[in-house]
Amino acid sequence: MHPDLVAKYRHQRVPRYTSYPASPHFSPTVTASTYRGWLEKLDPASSLSLYLHVPFCRSMCWYCGCHTTVVRHADPVWDYVAALSSEIRHVAGLLPKGPVVRHIHFGGGTPTLMPPQALRGLMAELRSRFTIAPDAELAIEIDPRTLTAEMTTALGDTGFTRASLGVQSFDPVVQAAINRIQPVEMTALAIDGLRRAGIHAINLDLLYGLPMQTVESCVRTVETALNLSPDRLSIFGYAHMPGFKAHQSRINEAELPDADARIAQNAAIEETLLAAGYVRIGLDHFAKPDDPIALAAGNGGLRRNFQGYTTDDADALLGFGASAIGRVPQGYVANVLQVPAYMKAVEEFGVATARGYRMTLDDRLRATLIERLMCHFSVDMAEMAGQFDVTTDSIMPAEPALAALIADGVVELHGTRLVVPDPARPLVRSVAALFDAHLDPEGGRHSKAI
Template identity: 45%
Template sequence: MTTDLIERYSAPVPRYTSYPTAPHFHAGITPDTYARWLGEVPEAATISLYLHIPYCDRLCWFCGCHTKHTLRYEPVTQYLLALYAEIDWVSAELAGRGRVTAIHLGGGSPTMLSAADMAALKARLAERFAIADDAEISIEIDPNDLGEDRFDAMADFGLTRASVGVQDFDPRVQKAINRIQTFEQTQHVIDQVRARGVHSVNVDVLYGLPYQTLASIEVTIAQVLLLRPDRTALFGYAHVPWMKKHQQMIPDAALPDVRLRFAQSQLAAGLLDAGGLHPVGFDHFARASDSLAIADRTGKLRRNFQGYTDDRADLLIGLGASSIGQLPQGYVQNITPTGEYQKAVLAGGGATARGFALSPEDRLHGFAIEALLCRFALTRDELRAFGKAGAALFETARTIAAADEDGLTTADADRFGVTARGRPFVRAIAAKFDTYLAQGAARHSLAV
C-alpha cells in the first residue's frame, strides 16, 4: 500500500454501529416517543438487553466510553436504584410482550458490582422480563477490579460469554494509558470463567496506542494467542481528546502516524489469522467453532452498538445512563450525566434524551452500509425489497466502482463488492452511502 492511499482512505469516518450515526440523533425523540414505540412491540418479539454501569475504580486514559472514576461504592449503590426504576418503567411499557434472548452488561466496569448486587440485578430482570432459558449473557471484564467472589456471582447470573479487556501487554504502553494489567492476571480470569462453564471468551486488543511498535504488537498478539480466546476484537485506538478530556494525558507525540497504524493493524490481523482466529468483518476474529464465525459463514452476521454480533433479536433495549436502544421504529438514547439520569427515572418516567425515527430511505442506506461492513458486498437482488429506491442505490454503487481508480471496489450487473485490497478501508467505502455525513459537524476517529 502506498502512503498516499493509506492517508486518503484512513481519514476520519464513523464506525457505523448505527445508521444514522449517534451525532445525528436529536431531542425530538422523547420518553413519550419511546413509550409509544415500546407499546408497539409485538407479543412474540425477541429482545436483547444492554445494561450500562458507568463507573470504574480507575480511569484508563485511552477509554472513549461514558464512565466516571470512583473509589467509593456508594455511587454505584445509588445508581443501581435508578437502574431498577428504569427496568420497571420499560417492563411496564412492554406489558409482558417480548422474550429476552440476550443480556449484555457493559460500562464502565460492570465487574465492580458486588456479588450481592449482581444477584439482585439478575433477580430484578427475571421478575420484570421473560428471559429465555438459552439466553446469551455476556459481561465486559476488567481483570483488575474482579474479586474472587465475583466469579461465582457471574456464574449465578448465567454468564455464557466473557469479554476481557487486554488492549496491550507491553509495560511501557500500559503505563502510558494507565492500564497496568499482567498476562498472569488475565490468564487467571479466563481460567476461572471457563471453569464455570463459559463457552466463549472474547479478548479486546488495541493498535495505534502510544509507544506501540510492530515488535511490541507481535509480542502482545503472541501472548493473546496463548490465552486461547474464542474471539478477538482488534480495534484502532480512537484518539478524541476534544471529546474525552482524560485522553489529553496521552502525549500526541507518542502516537503512531497513519502509516504505522495501518502497518500495526495488518500485522496484528495476520498474526491472529495465522493463530486460528479468522477474520470476521473488518475488526473481529473468531475460531471456526465460535457462533460469531458461524454467523459470518451463514450470512447472519449483524452490526449494532456493541460492534459485530450474532445477536438476531428484533430490538435492543438500552438501560442505564447514556445507553442506546434500537427498535424497528428508530433509535433512542438515554440521558448521559448520571445525576440527571437518576433524577429522571426515580421520578417514575423514562430517561430518553434524544434519538432518531427512521425513514424508508434511512432503512435502505442503513441496510447497504451494514451489508458492506458485514459481508463486503451488496447485491441487486437483496435491494429489490426496497423497490425503485433500492434499484437506484445499486446503480449508485456501480457508479462508485466505475470511478474507483484504486482497485478497492468492483461491480457487475448483479453485485457490488469490496476487494481484498479495499477491505482495510471498508469504513471509508461505506461512508460513500451515508447521506448524513456531510450534514453534521461531528468529528470522528481514523478509519484504520
C-alpha cells in the first residue's frame, strides 16, 4: 500500500464488521422478554449455530481484547458451567421443534480450561436438548499452554472436528513483551495430540503489530507455523486500546510498530503464505485450497460473523454465556458481560440478555452489502437494490465520500459494481464504513483502520 494512503487512513477508526450494526449500537430496549419472544417465533425449518463463551484463563495475555477472567482453581468454572447448562435448557425449551444445529463453537477465554468432565457434560446437555446434524462442525478455541491429555481425549470422544490454537508469535522476545511464553514444541505437541484424537482440522491464530515485532520475526513465525501444516491461519492486527482493556496498558507503546511497519508485516505474512500455496480468504484468513472455507470463498458462500470468516450460513446464531452475542432473524441479542451478573440473570430469568438490536429492512440491506464487501471485496449495487426492492441510487454512498475513496484508489466503480482492488484490501473496512448508517464519526470505540 502506498505510504500516502497509510498516512491518510492510519488514524481512522472503523468497526471490524463482524456484525452490522456494530455492538456499541446495541440497546437495553432489547430485553430477556424480547429474546424469549424471538426464540418462540423461530421458523421450525431453521438451521442453527451455537456459540458458547467460556470466560476464563489461567493467566492474562497483555494483548487480549476478549472478555475473560483469570482463575486459579476449578470451582468458579464448575459454577459457571452449571449456569451455562441452565441457560441451554431454558433456551432450548423456548424453541419450536424442528431446527437443526449445523455449527457449534466454544470460544473464550480458554474453553479447554474447563475440567474434561465439564466439557463432556455440556456436550451431553447440548445433544439432549438440540437436534445436531451428523455432519455438524464442532469447533473449539485452545490455549496450547494449558491443554491436557485428558482434555484432548475428551474433545475427540465428544465429536469435535476443528480446533483453533492461539499462537500470536513464535518469537520469544515478542512473547515476553505480551506475557505469553509458548515454545514451538508445546504447540506442536498439542497439534499432534489433537490429530491423534481424530481432530484433523487445525487453525492457528497469529498477530502482527505486537510490541518488539519486526517483518523478519513475523516471517519466521509464519514459516514455523507452516511446518505444523495448519488447514487455516487467521492473521489479525493487534488493536491497542488500553482505555477499554486496562491490562493492555502493560504493553510499552514505544515498542509497538507504527502504521507503516504494520502494513509491511501484514504484506510479508501474506506473501509468505501465498507462496506456500495457501489461499487468501477475505481480509485476514488463509486456508489450504481444499479447505471448506476456501471452497466457500470461491463459490460465493463465504460468510462473516462474530467468530470472523466462516462457512456458517445458519439462519440463527444462539449465544450462551457471559458476553455472548447471538443473532436471530429479528435482530441481535447480547448477554451481560460480567460472570456474577450473568449467573444471577440466568438463575432469575433463564436467559441473561442485557441489550440487543432490532433490525430494520434498511439494516438488513446494509448488513448484507457490508458482509458482501468484507467477504468478496466487491458488490453490485443494482443487484443489492433488486434483492431488497429499492432503487440503486438510494443505496449508493454519499458522493463526496465515495469520490474521495475512488480518487485515492481505495475503491473502483465499474457501472454499478463497487470493487476494492487488491492493493487496497487492508482498507476494506473503510469502504464498508461508507454504508454504515450508524457510524460515529469520532469512532472512538473502534480499532484503527490500519
